[in-house]
Each structure stands twice: as C-alpha cells, then as structure tokens.
Amino acid sequence: MNFSTIDILIFAAYGALILGVGLFVSREKKGKIKSAEDYFLAGKSLPWWAIGASLIAANISAEQFIGMSGSGFALGLAIASYEWMAAITLLIVGKYFLPIFISKGLYTIPEFVEKRFSKQLKTILAIFWIALYVFVNLSSVLYLGSLALETVLGIPMMYGVLGLALFAAAYSLYGGLSAVAWTDVIQVVFLVLGGLATTYLALNVVSDGQGVIAGFNHLVAAAPDSFHMILEKSNSEYKNLPGIWVLIGGLWVANIYYWGFNQYIIQRTLAAKSLREAQKGIAFAAFLKLIIPFIVVIPGIAAYVMVNDPEIMARLGEAAQVNIPGEGASDKAYPWLLHLLPSGFKGIAFAALAAAVVSSLASMLNSTSTIFTMDIYKAYMNKEATDSQLVRTGRITAAIALAIACVMAPLLGGIDQAFQFIQEYTGIVSPGILAVFMLGLFWKKTTNKAAILGALLSIPIAIGLKFVPNMPFMNQMGLTALGTMVVIIAVSQVTGKGKDDKKGIDLSGGIFKTSPGFNISAFAICIITAILYALFW
Numbered sequence: 001m002n003f004s005t006i007d008i009l010i011f012a013a014y015g016a017l018i019l020g021v022g023l024f025v026s027r028e029k030k031g032k033i034k035s036a037e038d039y040f041l042a043g044k045s046l047p048w049w050a051i052g053a054s055l056i057a058a059n060i061s062a063e064q065f066i067g068m069s070g071s072g073f074a075l076g077l078a079i080a081s082y083e084w085m086a087a088i089t090l091l092i093v094g095k096y097f098l099p100i101f102i103s104k105g106l107y108t109i110p111e112f113v114e115k116r117f118s119k120q121l122k123t124i125l126a127i128f129w130i131a132l133y134v135f136v137n138l139s140s141v142l143y144l145g146s147l148a149l150e151t152v153l154g155i156p157m158m159y160g161v162l163g164l165a166l167f168a169a170a171y172s173l174y175g176g177l178s179a180v181a182w183t184d185v186i187q188v189v190f191l192v193l194g195g196l197a198t199t200y201l202a203l204n205v206v207s208d209g210q211g212v213i214a215g216f217n218h219l220v221a222a223a224p225d226s227f228h229m230i231l232e233k234s235n236s237e238y239k240n241l242p243g244i245w246v247l248i249g250g251l252w253v254a255n256i257y258y259w260g261f262n263q264y265i266i267q268r269t270l271a272a273k274s275l276r277e278a279q280k281g282i283a284f285a286a287f288l289k290l291i292i293p294f295i296v297v298i299p300g301i302a303a304y305v306m307v308n309d310p311e312i313m314a315r316l317g318e319a320a321q322v323n324i325p326g327e328g329a330s331d332k333a334y335p336w337l338l339h340l341l342p343s344g345f346k347g348i349a350f351a352a353l354a355a356a357v358v359s360s361l362a363s364m365l366n367s368t369s370t371i372f373t374m375d376i377y378k379a380y381m382n383k384e385a386t387d388s389q390l391v392r393t394g395r396i397t398a399a400i401a402l403a404i405a406c407v408m409a410p411l412l413g414g415i416d417q418a419f420q421f422i423q424e425y426t427g428i429v430s431p432g433i434l435a436v437f438m439l440g441l442f443w444k445k446t447t448n449k450a451a452i453l454g455a456l457l458s459i460p461i462a463i464g465l466k467f468v469p470n471m472p473f474m475n476q477m478g479l480t481a482l483g484t485m486v487v488i489i490a491v492s493q494v495t496g497k498g499k500d501d502k503k504g505i506d507l508s509g510g511i512f513k514t515s516p517g518f519n520i521s522a523f524a525i526c527i528i529t530a531i532l533y534a535l536f537w
Helices: 005-026 036-044 048-059 062-075 077-103 109-116 119-153 157-175 177-206 212-222 250-261 263-270 275-296 298-307 310-321 330-339 345-381 387-412 418-426 430-442 448-465 473-495 516-535
Strands: none
Touching: 005 157, 005 177, 005 345, 036 177, 036 263, 036 345, 036 387, 048 177, 048 263, 048 275, 048 345, 062 077, 062 119, 062 275, 062 298, 062 330, 062 345, 077 109, 077 250, 077 263, 077 275, 077 430, 077 516, 109 119, 109 263, 109 345, 109 430, 119 157, 119 263, 119 330, 119 345, 119 387, 119 430, 119 448, 157 177, 157 345, 157 387, 177 212, 177 263, 177 275, 177 298, 177 310, 177 330, 177 345, 212 298, 250 263, 250 430, 250 473, 263 275, 263 345, 275 298, 275 516, 298 310, 298 330, 330 345, 345 387, 430 448, 430 473, 448 473
C-alpha cells in the first residue's frame, strides 16, 4: 500500500503525540520518587472518562480489528455478541464486583484470592495469568498487528513484531499505568475515528458512492445470512456461535471472566479516584462497546460482499487484486480494506490499527509486571522491598515478558480466525477461574480446599468435554463452569461442614447500592442492546 505524504504525516503525528504524552505523564516530579501505587495504579487518581476510554483501548486490539473483522467476513454479525453482551457484563461488574474489589484496596486480582482463600491459590492463579498474558495475549496481539503491517505495507513479520514491541515499551515500561491510561484516551480517539472512517468508506464503495445507508442496505440484501445474531444449526459456523446458547450459555463465562477477573482490564478501575468514579467509567465503556461492531465487524462483512461481487471488484481495479481475503484467510479482510482507502484516510485508519495494538500491548505489559511484582516478587523474593525496588522489578518483568512474546508471535502464523482461536483456548481455563471467583464472592461457605480442587479439576473437565462429538466450545465452557461449581459446592459442604468460611465476604450494608446516574445509564444500555438483538435476530 502506497502512503501519500499526508498519510505519513498523520501517522507520524500520531506516533509523536503518543510518545510525547506518555513520556510527559511518566516524568518524576522533582524531589518525589515514583511509588508502587504511582507505577501500578496511577496513584489512584484516574477520572471516569479516562477509565472508560482506557478500558476500551485495552480491550480493542488487533484481535478485534483483524480477528473480529475476519470473523465478520467468515460468519457475519453474529460475532458482535462478544461486544454487545460485554456491554451488559460491564454493568454487572460495575454494580456487583467493583464495590468488593475497591473496598479491599487491591493491586491485583490474585491479591483478592489471597484475602478470600489462601496464598497458595493466589500463587497458582498468578502463575497461570502471567503465562496466559505472555504466551497467548501478548503473543497474539503482536502477531495480528504484525500481520496487518505485513499485509498492508509489506513489512516482514519479525520487523513488525519488533517495531510494535519497541513502540509500546518506549513509554509504558517507564511510566507504568499512568502513561498507559492517559495515552489510552488519545488512542481511543484515533481508534474510533479511524474505524468509523474505514466503515464509512467501505459502505460507500459497496454502494458505488451512494452513501452509508445505501451501502448498508446493499450488504443486507447481498449477504442476508451475515446479519443474523442467532445462527441456525445448519450454519457452518454454529460450532463457534451455537445459536441461542450464545445468549444463555458459555459466552457469559467468557465475558464475566474477561471483564470481571482479568487483571489488565480491571486494573484501571482499581486506579479510580473513588468507587463512584470507577462505576461511571464502566458505564461509559459499556456505551462505547455498543458501537464497536460497527467499526470492526461491518467492515469484515463489507469485504465479504466486495470479493464475491465481480462488478465491485472490477470497479475497484488493480488495487483490489492484492491479498484478497477468502476461505482460510479471513483475517486478511481488514488489512485488504486499508488498501482501498484514499490518501489521508489511510493514515488515520492505520493510526487506529496501531493505536489498538499498542494500547493493548502496553496494558498487558503493565498488568503482567504488576502481578509478578506484587504477587510473586514481593510475596516470595523480597518481602521488605522498597517502592524503588518494586518499580524497577516491574520494568524488568515487563521487558522480559515482551521479549518472550516477540519470540512466540511469529509461531502463530497460519491460524485462520485468530479471534476465535484465542477465545477457544482461553476457554479451557477461564470457566474454572470464574467458578472460583463467583462462589468466593457470593457464597460464604466456599472453602479454600474446595476452591483449589475446583480450579485444578476444571482443566481436565474442560479437556474431557472437548472429546464430546460436535459440542461447540462455548457450550463446553458453560458446562465446565457448572461442573466446577458443583465440585466446589460439594467439597465445601464436606470440608466446611456447612458453616460459613471465616474469610467469606460480608455483603450487607448496602454495598451494591449505585448512583441514579449509573442506574439510568444501565437501563439505557440494556434497552439499546435488546433493540439491536431484535433488529438482527
């Protein structure tokens, strides 16, 4: 793809702005040494709008722009359930999880496990999360971002991996969560504007210049099967999104685990000025989630319609004949669309893609270093560590994690629909963790022994269900979560003799009471989500 001068200037301005802001907020004030709270929790000073923007920037990455667009190409709007159901999940997290987490003054999610259960279980989960972030999350984000660079600009995979890694490291390793969160506010602006520009131009191309509405109507007419949120059993992608079970089954496991118990997501809410501020940020993020499918899924459907319409392909000319997406190569849909954008818009769209990748990398690095530093290093290696030692350890940990991910990323080549791949393999362990947390939060009788046994047995349960013929992985997740809960409840009754555990959470005193503003926002989000599902049932 040929970048014009204006494209280069736009992208260079984006890069300079992110690095400049990141380094500016990272600076140490004269006479003040950065504390662990400053580095890992931004000094607990984040306002609601920064929290909401940072949640979305941390969440929307190459997995969505590349992976979810690829799934839009392959199976249609049904993949948007991950986004629209996430909006409802965010409200649940804001109302029922955050009051408990914030009241306990947590740095990390594993720290909650220690307070509720034991140091032993905390360590098990901390090691798991570090491994997951490094070998799955960081690696996949680097791979998908580099795939886009390779497809769009012809940059070799390894150079793309190193470039993205160094860009994210340039400000996040030094500045910690403050640098990540404040640059995320800018990243979200680029992300949304660039995504909307790509959607607008894709729809305009489909309609031959007749505008967005005409383009959308053409998509619905040309690919009606791509606009069903609930897939029939006859659909070849039913194994990934099993019809009505998406709404009442395993997708809730994936969403609640991700938004409620995922360190690199929940960490920015722990850094809020107050609980009310965190809840307002959660509601803001939920509103933003409702529009995400229109900037990541619709372009994938538009690409599908384009490549299957000879008239449109002929109209597009030679520019459309390079790296055409298709069966087995659906993740090329979004990068392919970028080739078709006019000068100026290419720079904006590419900045949006870079923003998605870099913001997520920075968030994952910060959270990986937070878990290792607070839950492994401070707990086992240096219990009397000073703030300076903790911050230094966090930076070293992030650098090592990034180096490992750079080695792993190219090994993921050849995966089609990477978004689905990531969800499926994360789904082996997430149901067990969800079961441990849900019962630990809301059932006082849950014991430490039961939680450990449940977490360990959840993995063989999940693997065993994989051998059940024709069972969608989302159903496997739902059944694994239920099976793990049954194990934890049964063992708790035996080991706890039916009594409340001494570390059970006290849920009295109106702990879940929320402000009128949050309640009104929650009601509006639920209504909008219901309307969207009714329109595209």
